[in-house]
Amino acid sequence: METIYLDNNATTRVAPEVVEAMMPYFSDLYGNPSSMHSFGGQVAENIRQARASVAALVGADPSEILFTSCGTESDSTAIKAALAASPEKKHIVTTKVEHPAIKSLVEKLVAQGYRATFVPVDRQGNLDLDTLYKSLDDETAIVSVMWANNETGTIFPVEEIAAQVKKRGIVFHTDAVQAVGKIPIDMAASTVDMLSISGHKLHAPKGVGVLYIRKGTKFSPFLIGGHQEKGRRGGTENVASIIGLGKAAELAGKNMAKEVLQVAALRDRLEKGLLQIPNSMVNGNPENRLPNTTNISFEYVEGEAILLMMNELGICASSGSACTSGSLEPSHVLRAMGVPFTAAHGSIRFSLSIYNTQAEIDFVVEKMPPLIARLRDMSPFWADRPR
Amino acid sequence: MWEYTGKVKDHFLNPRNVGVVEDADGIGEVGSLACGDALKLSFKLGPDKTIEEAKFQTFGCASAIASSSVLTEMLKGMSLEEAAKVSNEDIAQALGGLPKEKMHCSVMGRDALEKAISHYHGQEAKKVDGEIVCECFGVTDKEIHRVVKEHNLSSIEDVTNYVKAGGGCEKCHGKIQEILDSYKGDVKPKPTFMTNIKKIQLIQETLEREIRPTLKQDGGDIELVDVDGDKVFVRLQGRCSTCQVSQVTLKDYVEAKLRELVTPTLVVEEV
Numbered sequence: 001m002e003t004i005y006l007d008n009n010a011t012t013r014v015a016p017e018v019v020e021a022m023m024p025y026f027s028d029l030y031g032n033p034s035s036m037h038s039f040g041g042q043v044a045e046n047i048r049q050a051r052a053s054v055a056a057l058v059g060a061d062p063s064e065i066l067f068t069s070c071g072t073e074s075d076s077t078a079i080k081a082a083l084a085a086s087p088e089k090k091h092i093v094t095t096k097v098e099h100p101a102i103k104s105l106v107e108k109l110v111a112q113g114y115r116a117t118f119v120p121v122d123r124q125g126n127l128d129l130d131t132l133y134k135s136l137d138d139e140t141a142i143v144s145v146m147w148a149n150n151e152t153g154t155i156f157p158v159e160e161i162a163a164q165v166k167k168r169g170i171v172f173h174t175d176a177v178q179a180v181g182k183i184p185i186d187m188a189a190s191t192v193d194m195l196s197i198s199g200h201k202l203h204a205p206k207g208v209g210v211l212y213i214r215k216g217t218k219f220s221p222f223l224i225g226g227h228q229e230k231g232r233r234g235g236t237e238n239v240a241s242i243i244g245l246g247k248a249a250e251l252a253g254k255n256m257a258k259e260v261l262q263v264a265a266l267r268d269r270l271e272k273g274l275l276q277i278p279n280s281m282v283n284g285n286p287e288n289r290l291p292n293t294t295n296i297s298f299e300y301v302e303g304e305a306i307l308l309m310m311n312e313l314g315i316c317a318s319s320g321s322a323c324t325s326g327s328l329e330p331s332h333v334l335r336a337m338g339v340p341f342t343a344a345h346g347s348i349r350f351s352l353s354i355y356n357t358q359a360e361i362d363f364v365v366e367k368m369p370p371l372i373a374r375l376r377d378m379s380p381f382w383a384d385r386p387r
Numbered sequence: 388m389w390e391y392t393g394k395v396k397d398h399f400l401n402p403r404n405v406g407v408v409e410d411a412d413g414i415g416e417v418g419s420l421a422c423g424d425a426l427k428l429s430f431k432l433g434p435d436k437t438i439e440e441a442k443f444q445t446f447g448c449a450s451a452i453a454s455s456s457v458l459t460e461m462l463k464g465m466s467l468e469e470a471a472k473v474s475n476e477d478i479a480q481a482l483g484g485l486p487k488e489k490m491h492c493s494v495m496g497r498d499a500l501e502k503a504i505s506h507y508h509g510q511e512a513k514k515v516d517g518e519i520v521c522e523c524f525g526v527t528d529k530e531i532h533r534v535v536k537e538h539n540l541s542s543i544e545d546v547t548n549y550v551k552a553g554g555g556c557e558k559c560h561g562k563i564q565e566i567l568d569s570y571k572g573d574v575k576p577k578p579t580f581m582t583n584i585k586k587i588q589l590i591q592e593t594l595e596r597e598i599r600p601t602l603k604q605d606g607g608d609i610e611l612v613d614v615d616g617d618k619v620f621v622r623l624q625g626r627c628s629t630c631q632v633s634q635v636t637l638k639d640y641v642e643a644k645l646r647e648l649v650t651p652t653l654v655v656e657e658v
Contacts, residue, residue: 302423304389304448308399321423321448330423341421341554378405378452380427380444381420 001314004360006270008201009150009178009293009351010318014244015203021247022096022205025240030272033237034228050246054210058195058250059186059345066211066232071198072175075144076210077222078194079105082142082171083114085218089141095127095156096336099144101196102175103332106144111300115139124285125154125337133164142171147179147195151320151349152284153293155183162192171217177201177209181252182259182290183222199378203303203353204248208241215370241244255354263352264291266361270350271296273365277372279385283347292352295320297343299376300382303330306348309371315364320347391449392483398453403460406442415502416493421554422524424451424492428499430462432508436472438462443499450482450489457481458496471504473497474606474626480506487635490625494605520566521559529564529657537648581650587614589649602636609641617652619645633657 005013028168031040033047048062055062068074079092079102094106098116110116117135127145136143143165162172173194179185180195181202187195194217199208203225213232214221225234251258271294279299298306302362303321310317320331321344332342339347350364376382391399407414411429413624418425424447433439441462443455458478462470475493479485485493517527533575534540543563547554553563581589594611602608606626613620621641634657642655 118526300420300446302447302451305399305452308449312400335554341423343422345423378402378424378444379446380416 003315004364005317006352006356006360006364007316008353009153009349011097011200011206012353013355014049014200014205015251016249017251018204018247020243022240022244024128025243029239032083033239034226039358041104041136046241047237047242051244053253054197055244056065056248057185058180058197059188059190060212061218063230064187064212064215066213066229067231067237067245068209068211069207069238070209071099071196072209073175073222074196074198074209075099075101075175076105077211078173078213079109079144079197081213081217081219082173082194083109084220085171086141089139090114091137091139091141093119093132093135093143095119095145097121097123097125097149097151097333098144099150099175099177102146116352119145121154121336123338125149125152125176125333126285126288127161127285128163129154129157132161134373136168136170140168140170142173144175144268145175146175147176148183148290149284149333150178151331152183152238152295152337153178153289153351154284155179155288155290157229158192159190162190164366165386166193173275176295178290181248181256182292183258184256187212187214187253190242199245199248202248202252204245205241208238208245212233216297258354260291263354263356266358267294267350267352269293269358270352270361270364273361274368277369280372281345283337283344293356295347295349297339298348298372299343300344300379300385301346301372303346303348305375306346306372309375310368313367313371317351318349320349321345389450389486389489389562391453391486391647394457394481394483395450395453395485398456399449400409402443402452402456404442404456405444407444408440408442413503413505413507415496415499415506416503418447418503420446420525423447424495426451426455426495428455428458428496428503430503432507434469437464437466447492448489450485450492453482454478454485454496455499458500459542461652462500465509467504470500473500476626503572520562521554524551524554526550526552528562528566531563535566535570543567583614586649590614590619590645590653593645593648598641598647601640605632607636612658617650617654619653619655620658621655622658 027045031043033040033044051062051065055065092106092109092114094102106116119132145156145158145161148156158174165172171193174192175196177196177198180197192212195212197210200206219232221232223234228234228237274296279296281297283297285296303319307319320334334344334347398603400590408429408431412432414429427444430438430441442458443459445452445455461481475523476478478493478496517529520526520528520531530550531546531552539544543553543560546552553560591611599609610622610624612622619620637655637657645653645655
């Protein structure tokens with residue numbers, strides 16, 4: 001059975017070109033980039049090139065690129081650095097729909113005595129900017145707003161928010177792991193102070209991430225150790241993965257037009273096909289979202305059951321249903337948007353990549369209606385639904 | 388991904404006895420759309436007064452569908468007395484086990500069966516204690532009063548986190564707020580330092596008031612044997628003593644509850 005992979009917001013296929021670029025670093029090129037000899041030194045040179053490729057993808061200077069182990073490390077590093085830079089400031093502003101990498105960290109900081117504002121969103125997932133701006137005060141140390149939401153794909157006006165926040169002299173960070181590689185981002189024309197990237201969301205391997213740190217931003221390291229990354233992160237470099245990320249960044253730059261046009265067209269085809277299923281609806285803002293993401297609720301059926309039926313056909317996606325998480329409540333993102341429980345339980349996120357084909361999408365559009373109908377026939381609510 | 392057994396997958400992908408029995412003798416419905424799972428179980432008795440036909444309709448995840456399906460198979464040929472003894476562990480066992488997080492699916496099967504049998508006998512199922520405030524999750528004013536009082540809750544969000552009330556359509560938020568308001572200015576701080584006597588008293592109180600009633604609902608019970616420093620020795624009784632997941636109950640529920648309501652350093656051990 002062939003796998004139809006529509007779960008690219010969870011992780012992506014490592015591009016074959018990336019694998020190829022990485023291979024020598026597992027065999028011949030095992031030198032330590034910090035070494036004095038040229039055997040190690042050549043590796044340092046290749047890391048420099050990878051850094052330049054990543055910088056080019058987001059319009060940054062290579063010196064502003066810090067390699068980390070993942071998006072979560074980048075997020076933790078950014079928040080902790082901002083708090084350490086202004087120890088007298090005890091207020092953090094973020095949103096109700098952040099990834100756990102930010103949400104859980106801020107909740108933990110609140111338990112330690114920080115004050116936090118979690119900015120709400122409307123029914124389409126758009127941020128309540130008024131509340132955000134009003135929450136800023138002299139105690140605010142950092143504002144962290146994700147560039148695009150992982151579950152719905154809704155894009156936030158990060159540049160606009162950053163400009164307003166900067167006027168108040170407050171540090172601005174964005175978790176851009178879902179945005180980088182999917183939509184154009186240019187740090188040279190931006191006022192964002194720090195931005196998190198995750199390698200495996202853009203066809204690089206797992207285990208490597210980036211924190212962009214604008215020149216002049218006060219910083220203190222999260223991992224203390226050697227002088228790697230100019231003393232901003234101790235620990236021997238994950239060389240092969242950094243090289244892979246460099247290659248992936250280069251490819252993402254080249255494929256940006258494809259991502260925005262071809263992937264969006266496939267996504268729209270999928271969405272249009274699936275919305276033919278009665279009692280289905282899109283969650284999020286269809287006018288302003290990532291080109292690869294659609295989140296659809298199928299009423300009167302439960303997400304985990306849908307996913308497992310899809311699994312039998314080799315189709316991979318995710319759900320905001322409670323049953324997939326082990327908790328009793330469905331996704332905090334859909335709840336924050338006020339999506340009714342009845343729809344949240346049956347929500348499925350489809351996230352595409354440039355590797356998907358029209359044939360795959362047509363297969364999914366063909367198989368989903370009978371699958372949903374089968375589960376609905378089992379549901380005690382389907383026959384009695386309000387019409 | 389959940390670790391489902393082959394039997395769970397089989398009953399999920401090829402569910403037996405889907406539908407509603409015509410001219411059913413007993414029908415039991417539990418759960419709701421808001422909860423994320425619901426089950427309607429119906430059965431019909433044959434001339435020999437054993438269950439001749441049983442069918443289900445389920446809204447829920449794979450294990451909820453599988454639990455319902457296997458239950459309808461188990462029931463066929465049983466007398467009502469035998470059926471009344473079917474426990475949620477029996478359902479889980481028939482499926483070759485369920486992940487711990489999914490045990491509530493088997494409980495749903497047992498509850499629907501209980502209701503269907505009560506329906507046959509013409510009785511109302513378990514009477515609701517108090518007045519239902521949150522209709523989505525069937526939470527009563529008494530339950531909300533209890534958690535607000537015991538945990539000094541101050542927001543609707545807290546109440547939702549504790550008893551789910553208010554997490555659905557949100558229509559009941561006004562009523563929950565009224566309950567919260569009735570406790571304003573009545574905050575009792577948790578004791579931070581306590582003597583051994585005080586600690587033992589609190590442990591006993593918590594067991595009596597919180598833990599035993601919950602375990603009894605599932606046919607189990609617990610007895611306090613001894614307290615030594617922060618170690619609490621207990622004996623599980625009734626259905627708990629034979630339950631496969633009793634160690635989970637002991638740590639995830641009994642110990643967690645005691646730590647929350649008495650002191651966070653307690654360790655519960657079974658003797």
